[in-house]
Amino acid sequence: xxxxxxxxxxxxxxxxxxxxxxxxxxxxxxxxxxxxxxxxxxxxxxxxxxxxxxxxxxxxxxxxxxxxxxxxxxxxxxxxxxxxxxxxxxxxxxxxxxxxxxxxxxxxxxxxxxxxxxxxxxxxxxxxxxxxxxxxxxxxxxxxxxxxxxxxxxxxxxxxxxxxxxxxxxxxxxxxxxxxxxxxxxxxxxxxxxxxxxxxxxxxxxxxxxxxxxxxxxxxxxxxxxxxxxxxxxxxxxxxxxxxxxxxxxxxxxxxxxxxxxxxxxxxxxxxxxxxxxxxxxxxxxxxxxxxxxxxxxxxxxxxxxxxxxxxxxxxxxxxxxxxxxxxxxxxxxxxxxxxxxxxxxxxxxxxxxxxxxxxxxxxxxxxxxx
Amino acid sequence: xxxxxxxxxxxxxxxxxxxxxxxxxxxxxxxxxxxxxxxxxxxxxxxxxxxxxxxxxxxxxxxxxxxxxxxxxxxxxxxxxxxxxxxxxxxxxxxxxxxxxxxxxxxxxxxxxxxxxxxxxxxxxxxxxxxxxxxxxxxxxxxxxxxxxxxxxxxxxxxxxxxxxxxxxxxxxxxxxxxxxxxxxxxxxxxxxxxxxxxxxxxxxxxxxxxxxxxxxxxxxxxxxxxxxxxxxxxxxxxxxxxxxxxxxxxxxxxxxxxxxxxxxxxxxxxxxxxxxxxxxxxxxxxxxxxxxxxxxxxxxxxxxxxxxxxxxxxxxxxxxxxxxxxxxxxxxxxxxxxxxxxxxxxxxxxxxxxxxxxxxxxxxxxxxxx
Ligand SMILES: NC(=O)c1ccc[n+]([C@@H]2O[C@H](COP(=O)([O-])OP(=O)(O)OC[C@H]3O[C@@H](n4cnc5c(N)ncnc54)[C@H](O)[C@@H]3O)[C@@H](O)[C@H]2O)c1
Ligand SMILES: NC(=O)c1ccc[n+]([C@@H]2O[C@H](COP(=O)([O-])OP(=O)(O)OC[C@H]3O[C@@H](n4cnc5c(N)ncnc54)[C@H](O)[C@@H]3O)[C@@H](O)[C@H]2O)c1
Ligand SMILES: [Zn+2]
Ligand SMILES: [Zn+2]
Numbered sequence: 001x002x003x004x005x006x007x008x009x010x011x012x013x014x015x016x017x018x019x020x021x022x023x024x025x026x027x028x029x030x031x032x033x034x035x036x037x038x039x040x041x042x043x044x045x046x047x048x049x050x051x052x053x054x055x056x057x058x059x060x061x062x063x064x065x066x067x068x069x070x071x072x073x074x075x076x077x078x079x080x081x082x083x084x085x086x087x088x089x090x091x092x093x094x095x096x097x098x099x100x101x102x103x104x105x106x107x108x109x110x111x112x113x114x115x116x117x118x119x120x121x122x123x124x125x126x127x128x129x130x131x132x133x134x135x136x137x138x139x140x141x142x143x144x145x146x147x148x149x150x151x152x153x154x155x156x157x158x159x160x161x162x163x164x165x166x167x168x169x170x171x172x173x174x175x176x177x178x179x180x181x182x183x184x185x186x187x188x189x190x191x192x193x194x195x196x197x198x199x200x201x202x203x204x205x206x207x208x209x210x211x212x213x214x215x216x217x218x219x220x221x222x223x224x225x226x227x228x229x230x231x232x233x234x235x236x237x238x239x240x241x242x243x244x245x246x247x248x249x250x251x252x253x254x255x256x257x258x259x260x261x262x263x264x265x266x267x268x269x270x271x272x273x274x275x276x277x278x279x280x281x282x283x284x285x286x287x288x289x290x291x292x293x294x295x296x297x298x299x300x301x302x303x304x305x306x307x308x309x310x311x312x313x314x315x316x317x318x319x320x321x322x323x324x325x326x327x328x329x330x331x332x333x334x335x336x337x338x339x340x341x342x343x344x345x346x347x348x349x350x351x352x353x354x355x356x357x358x359x360x361x362x363x364x365x366x367x368x369x370x371x
Numbered sequence: 372x373x374x375x376x377x378x379x380x381x382x383x384x385x386x387x388x389x390x391x392x393x394x395x396x397x398x399x400x401x402x403x404x405x406x407x408x409x410x411x412x413x414x415x416x417x418x419x420x421x422x423x424x425x426x427x428x429x430x431x432x433x434x435x436x437x438x439x440x441x442x443x444x445x446x447x448x449x450x451x452x453x454x455x456x457x458x459x460x461x462x463x464x465x466x467x468x469x470x471x472x473x474x475x476x477x478x479x480x481x482x483x484x485x486x487x488x489x490x491x492x493x494x495x496x497x498x499x500x501x502x503x504x505x506x507x508x509x510x511x512x513x514x515x516x517x518x519x520x521x522x523x524x525x526x527x528x529x530x531x532x533x534x535x536x537x538x539x540x541x542x543x544x545x546x547x548x549x550x551x552x553x554x555x556x557x558x559x560x561x562x563x564x565x566x567x568x569x570x571x572x573x574x575x576x577x578x579x580x581x582x583x584x585x586x587x588x589x590x591x592x593x594x595x596x597x598x599x600x601x602x603x604x605x606x607x608x609x610x611x612x613x614x615x616x617x618x619x620x621x622x623x624x625x626x627x628x629x630x631x632x633x634x635x636x637x638x639x640x641x642x643x644x645x646x647x648x649x650x651x652x653x654x655x656x657x658x659x660x661x662x663x664x665x666x667x668x669x670x671x672x673x674x675x676x677x678x679x680x681x682x683x684x685x686x687x688x689x690x691x692x693x694x695x696x697x698x699x700x701x702x703x704x705x706x707x708x709x710x711x712x713x714x715x716x717x718x719x720x721x722x723x724x725x726x727x728x729x730x731x732x733x734x735x736x737x738x739x740x741x742x
Contacts, residue, residue, distance in 0.1 A: 090523075
């Protein structure tokens with residue numbers, strides 16, 4: 001029975017709490033029935049998460065008298081599709097849930113994005129409870145209300161903003177998460193430090209081992225990340241301005257993910273972000289914005305935790321620099337010719353640069369390309 | 372070149388104008404480029420509307436320098452499906468439209484609901500311009516931001532609230548609308564009078580012929596309907612309370628539509644609403660809420676304009692009263708046993724009744740069933 005940390009997301013009428021602590025899956029029934037009495041639910045989860053964690057959740061629901069039906073989907077990014085969306089929507093309607101009833105997203109970011117989208121469109125918006133089970137989902141995707149699926153024309157192009165009523169992040173379930181997925185999620189934690197919290201980054205440099213092993217530092221790192229994300233989301237719920245800072249490392253990262261055709265065996269999202277953050281710092285040094293010490297410090301930390309930090313760390317051959325630039329210019333964060341990047345003046349001093357010349361990016365990619 | 376009437380929808384940050392007048396399709400390019408300069412578009416329409424009105428729209432767009440791509444879908448309710456949604460979404464993405472670009476819904480309520488939903492989910496919300504071409508769409512579905520598609524489990528169960536940036540209602544295009552569809556849309560106009568505008572209903576009783584023939588009274592009737600709907604929507608954008616009044620005639624109407632399995636040859640939506648409104652008044656008389664004179668007045672007007680007004684006017688055999696009640700209790704507007712109906716104390720004096728005993732409804736249906 002851990003003492004949970006609560007982070008409040010200040011969105012006025014749409015405000016909600018994030019509870020963070022061990023054992024929350026088993027306690028979810030009690031938490032939900034005290035906050036949303038009389039609610040009925042549909043639990044959406046995937047084939048990797050269900051065998052480990054579904055029974056505990058259902059047992060707690062039964063004890064609390066919460067009715068639930070369950071949909072178990074294949075794991076992986078392919079599940080963020082129109083076909084899976086329709087399946088989830090049908091299941092929710094088949095269970096005859098009403099607007100005030102809740103969709104429960106039990107899984108990583110894939111399940112959170114998909115089930116969140118379904119909750120956003122059934123009866124034009126039902127209640128949603130995020131129960132993130134991957135580290136990435138706990139520190140990033142479950143907070144902020146972005147939901148959606150992929151299109152053949154690009155990732156995350158279809159969706160809605162739909163805030164949850166509650167986020168329950170059980171920090172103990174991370175023990176069943178594959179180590180590689182844990183590290184990938186950790187990249188997003190480090191990101192919050194690098195954006196605008198140099199002290200948090202320094203704290204991570206000291207305490208990362210306990211974050212990985214699962215002590216109090218893990219809860220604290222997740223809570224601090226949720227606070228950082230909640231803060232940005234409260235300032236810019238619909239992603240029209242400030243929220244762009246959260247894309248630190250993501251412009252390079254997305255290009256690399258696209259370059260390996262989203263082959264998770266070669267590169268998962270958080271790994272792309274890790275390399276992207278290192279490149280963003282190096283690129284900032286090249287643009288005379290940051291000092292080489294900053295870039296080295298970032299690279300050293302990523303290396304220490306076992307994350308890839310340069311393009312050469314990606315197994316297999318990469319497309320050449322011109323092709324990588326083409327992936328960057330196709331990315332959403334391009335507006336009329338000039339490139340938008342999140343650059344930095346040093347650890348914890350990132351900013352949005354809206355006028356980066358593509359020629360500079362290309363030269364930089366050539367210099368850093370593994371060949 | 373008619374003088375347009377403008378109705379403002381007061382939704383704060385999401386406020387927009389409805390322009391109503393003849394020839395607006397040809398003038399749309401000019402109206403849009405002056406209000407939303409630099410915008411690119413995808414026009415969504417159907418196979419009945421395109422042959423009559425697409426060329427004029429495109430010519431005006433070209434003259435105004437507005438780029439557009441076009442999707443033409445089969446006409447009819449079946450088009451409000453996941454498959455058609457995916458087709459529209461793909462076409463919008465294929466045209467590489469960005470968040471600020473616009474989806475143009477050129478058609479009746481089916482196209483408006485479908486294209487509006489697509490605009491609501493591509494890139495988590497793009498601009499939307501409603502160009503309603505049916506009378507029902509001009510006075511009802513194009514205003515207020517409800518969008519969506521049907522599920523095998525019920526109509527309009529999947530969708531989002533997504534307000535348009537502009538509504539352009541060309542009153543001249545109604546001349547190509549089949550007469551039966553015009554009458555069906557007229558039922559929704561009469562509805563606004565019956566909800567809370569006795570003077571408007573009296574005005575319709577005098578002027579309906581000019582509304583049908585297309586003079587200034589048509590523009591005025593449409594404008595007054597839009598004002599009425601805009602007013603309700605501004606008070607209750609997300610349909611949590613007042614907006615329920617707009618369902619006058621719809622509880623009985625939906626049950627009848629379901630009872631004929633949505634066979635438009637037997638009953639289209641507006642006809643169901645006409646019968647439903649007459650029944651709501653008769654039922655109110657039976658409940659000692661309204662006087663028989665009120666019910667007779669409503670029936671006489673519906674009869675005068677050529678609308679059906681009693682169950683016996685539906686061709687073919689209807690399910691019995693018990694089956695009709697079952698359709699009503701399946702309807703969305705049921706909450707935990709008691710039935711919610713829009714009832715009335717007389718012409719223009721409707722109210723939400725949340726505690727209608729199903730036994731009374733059943734008895735009433737038996738009395739009025741054609742057998
Ligand atoms: N909505 C947002 O704001 C946002 C932000 C960032 C990322 N995302 C999205 O999130 C997705 C990535 O999230 P992810 O990394 O969690 O991916 P994921 O959901 O695919 O989870 C990663 C893998 O871990 C498994 N898993 C999850 N929890 C587990 C547990 N406790 N035990 C064992 N296995 C477990 C999953 O089955 C999967 O195989 C992407 O689709 C991305 O676009 C969304
Ligand atoms: N979103 C809302 O708030 C709301 C409100 C009411 C109704 N609706 C929806 O609207 C739909 C009904 O709308 P509708 O009655 O316009 O149906 P519709 O779109 O099917 O149009 C009726 C018929 O008229 C044709 N048509 C339309 N304009 C024409 C024109 N100018 N010339 C020739 N033919 C034309 C169409 O092709 C169709 O065959 C239903 O799906 C209903 O659920 C939505
Ligand atoms: Zn990320
Ligand atoms: Zn209607």
